[in-house]
Amino acid sequence: MVGELDVLSEWIPEQMQPGTIFVLENAGRVGERDDPFWAVLSCPECGTLGLVTRKQIAGLLPVICGSQWCSAQFFIHDSLVVARKSS
Numbered sequence: 433m434v435g436e437l438d439v440l441s442e443w444i445p446e447q448m449q450p451g452t453i454f455v456l457e458n459a460g461r462v463g464e465r466d467d468p469f470w471a472v473l474s475c476p477e478c479g480t481l482g483l484v485t486r487k488q489i490a491g492l493l494p495v496i497c498g499s500q501w502c503s504a505q506f507f508i509h510d511s512l513v514v515a516r517k518s519s
């Protein structure tokens with residue numbers, strides 16, 4: 433798994449390699465009010481794109497890959513990806 437996130441400042445789908453994050457232009461204005469969507473993240477393990485929320489960006493909630501073939505679970509700490517320990 434990629435250990436560090438790449439931040440894209442412009443939405444260029446071809447550059448969404450695994451571990452790339454793009455902050456939404458309307459970050460904080462879509463989704464649930466207390467935990468709105470914040471960015472698009474390409475799974476560091478498999479590259480599947482998924483939305484992440486503000487709490488996930490803040491490292492409060494784990495990110496769980498949406499792909500049914502991938503079991504990646506991790507926390508985002510600043511720009512680092514920290515695998516969630518399964519216990």
Ligand SMILES: [Zn+2]
Nearest residue numbers: 475478497502
């Ligand atoms: Zn994945």
